[in-house]
Amino acid sequence: MAQALLGLNVGVFYAMLSLGLAVIFGLLNIINFAHGAMYMLGAFIALIGYTLLDQWFGISLQIGFWASLIVAPALVGLLGIILERTMLKRLYELDHIYGLLLTFGITLILQGLFSNYFNVSGTPYPGQPEILAGVVNLGFMYFPTYRLFAIIFSLVVCFATWYVIEHTRLGSRLRAGVENPSLTQAFGLNVPLMITLTFGFGCALAGLAGVLAAPIYSVSPLMGADLIIVVFAVVVIGGMGSIMGAIVTGLVLGMVEGLTKVIYPPAASTVIFFLMVLVLLFRPAGLFGKEK
Amino acid sequence: MINRALWIIMLVAGLTAPFFAYPVFVMDLLCFALFACAFNLLLGYVGLLSFGHAAFFGGAAYIAGHVIKVWGFSPLLGILTGAAFAMVLGAIFGYLAIRRQGIYFAMITLALAQIIYFMALQLPFTGGENGLQGIPRGNLLGFIDLNNSLTMYYFVFAIFLVGFCIIHRTIHSPFGEVLQAIRENEARALSLGYDVDRFKLQAFVISATMAGLAGATKAVVFQFAALTSAHWQTSGEVILMTLVGGLGTVFGPVVGALLVGSLSHELGSFGSWVQVILGVIFVVCVLTFRRGIVGELERLTRKR
Numbered sequence A: 001m002a003q004a005l006l007g008l009n010v011g012v013f014y015a016m017l018s019l020g021l022a023v024i025f026g027l028l029n030i031i032n033f034a035h036g037a038m039y040m041l042g043a044f045i046a047l048i049g050y051t052l053l054d055q056w057f058g059i060s061l062q063i064g065f066w067a068s069l070i071v072a073p074a075l076v077g078l079l080g081i082i083l084e085r086t087m088l089k090r091l092y093e094l095d096h097i098y099g100l101l102l103t104f105g106i107t108l109i110l111q112g113l114f115s116n117y118f119n120v121s122g123t124p125y126p127g128q129p130e131i132l133a134g135v136v137n138l139g140f141m142y143f144p145t146y147r148l149f150a151i152i153f154s155l156v157v158c159f160a161t162w163y164v165i166e167h168t169r170l171g172s173r174l175r176a177g178v179e180n181p182s183l184t185q186a187f188g189l190n191v192p193l194m195i196t197l198t199f200g201f202g203c204a205l206a207g208l209a210g211v212l213a214a215p216i217y218s219v220s221p222l223m224g225a226d227l228i229i230v231v232f233a234v235v236v237i238g239g240m241g242s243i244m245g246a247i248v249t250g251l252v253l254g255m256v257e258g259l260t261k262v263i264y265p266p267a268a269s270t271v272i273f274f275l276m277v278l279v280l281l282f283r284p285a286g287l288f289g290k291e292k
Numbered sequence B: 001m002i003n004r005a006l007w008i009i010m011l012v013a014g015l016t017a018p019f020f021a022y023p024v025f026v027m028d029l030l031c032f033a034l035f036a037c038a039f040n041l042l043l044g045y046v047g048l049l050s051f052g053h054a055a056f057f058g059g060a061a062y063i064a065g066h067v068i069k070v071w072g073f074s075p076l077l078g079i080l081t082g083a084a085f086a087m088v089l090g091a092i093f094g095y096l097a098i099r100r101q102g103i104y105f106a107m108i109t110l111a112l113a114q115i116i117y118f119m120a121l122q123l124p125f126t127g128g129e130n131g132l133q134g135i136p137r138g139n140l141l142g143f144i145d146l147n148n149s150l151t152m153y154y155f156v157f158a159i160f161l162v163g164f165c166i167i168h169r170t171i172h173s174p175f176g177e178v179l180q181a182i183r184e185n186e187a188r189a190l191s192l193g194y195d196v197d198r199f200k201l202q203a204f205v206i207s208a209t210m211a212g213l214a215g216a217t218k219a220v221v222f223q224f225a226a227l228t229s230a231h232w233q234t235s236g237e238v239i240l241m242t243l244v245g246g247l248g249t250v251f252g253p254v255v256g257a258l259l260v261g262s263l264s265h266e267l268g269s270f271g272s273w274v275q276v277i278l279g280v281i282f283v284v285c286v287l288t289f290r291r292g293i294v295g296e297l298e299r300l301t302r303k304r
Helices: A002-029 A037-053 A052-058 A066-086 A096-117 A145-167 A167-178 A181-186 A191-213 A225-237 A243-263 A269-280 B002-020 B025-045 B052-071 B075-097 B102-122 B149-171 B176-183 B184-190 B196-222 B234-247 B254-270 B273-288 B292-303
Strands: A135-137 A142-144
Touching: A002 A037, A002 A145, A002 A191, A002 A225, A002 A243, A037 A066, A037 A096, A037 A191, A037 A225, A052 A142, A066 A191, A096 B102, A096 B234, A096 B273, A135 A145, A142 A145, A142 B075, A145 A167, A145 A191, A145 A243, A145 A269, A145 B025, A167 A181, A167 A243, A181 A191, A191 B149, A225 A243, A225 A269, A225 B102, A243 A269, A269 B075, A269 B102, A269 B292, B002 B025, B002 B075, B002 B149, B002 B292, B025 B052, B025 B149, B025 B196, B025 B234, B025 B254, B052 B075, B052 B102, B052 B234, B075 B102, B075 B196, B149 B176, B149 B196, B176 B184, B234 B254, B234 B273, B234 B292, B254 B273
Parallel strands: none
Antiparallel strands: A135 A142
């Protein structure tokens, strides 16, 4: 139970990242390889905002944790919008793999830039707010308050996203854009703008996950690198069909990984990939995916 | 025309290279060139983007290193064992991955390769983060001493040529024609009665085997199987080499491997900037330069 809860902690990050990927994939048909780098970027913006701003610019401005929750996703989302406008836009008529390759290149650039200034082994984020220090008694165990906060906060974000996409007018327009862009455009909706904003939003989700992860894991340039591949496996298992699929699969697989850590530790880093193999054998379209 | 010229340049340059460049460095480039050719067979001629080719490259390196070092295999037999391992692995990965298409295919190969990476990190014989060290080069066929870097060089060049010719032959055979038909229009190839999945799988296995051959050779050259050769960034590097040189051209990957390999070597002292520069090249290639060097050359000569 305790391990499952700790696993859920990892699971919410998987869920947020695969949710962002799913949203982007749905509208752009591009797998954003830079998603892991965006997550890393979010964590670094929080770290820099808290510790380095005055050192670098000589201004006594500190961006605390709560402000980072807004600032970092906004900046990462903005970067996403710029990337989409300047680069990705040119690739839509081409084979999808070019989008993957382009975002891979961007990943290398971001990772390389941060590796130059920060130690690869990671820096702890000191800005965890006072209120969230300590532990809470859940009855069956003591659980770090911050982790509980991260779980609840991420769940709220995930389900809010799901609600917006599935149950609001904005969401129905988005889904119409996915289903048939040219027809949607003929109805007077600005599809290119929707695409740009959606890409920005997906990136912002990754940045937000990064800020939430910063106080738990140490902030390092490579923190997104291996995570993104796990998230890809999550996406394959879940099947890209539904938003809910991305969220549920992410959560469950985080818990599975957490439990494996107790039962057979060496397999913890690969168990998700083995599950992916099993799913591919019996249900190639993924658990929530639709057969084409 | 241009292909014949490139053949001659490649042979002459390959035979004389150790006299004006550091042989170990050139051997490294040759291994990567073969690796890139193997990768290009899939992406350039079948249209399958495998993001997990480092698993074959790195996995074969570990297997070859282990059988040579611990079981006392001769270097040639060890390299072949490594390639055979990559072949089996390629059959398994291919069987799983061709169930999905496009970007999914890329993600699945990437995830599968990550299993191999973690195995290379955790299994008892691999030496963990330090890699498998102290692989003896030994004697080729019992009497040719491979510790001499010149003989080692020609051995590696021979392996490269064999692998290159196998890939060249595959592309220019009826089998290769079908592969290109699948790349151009999979549905049509299917409706013509070709068993598309079987062709894809066979191409995948050939490509994996050649990538393994390159990785195993590299392990013998450096007497060392490194964890980085199994890491997914190596898969990315080989994609970059192929892209720079020219996707779907016979010599493109060789040119790309030489260029990117020399570049990372030259820039080695800049640390992480190498990554940034490779990333920039990647972005520029994808945005503006999709044919690659050889692809552009071919287009120019064809125009005349």
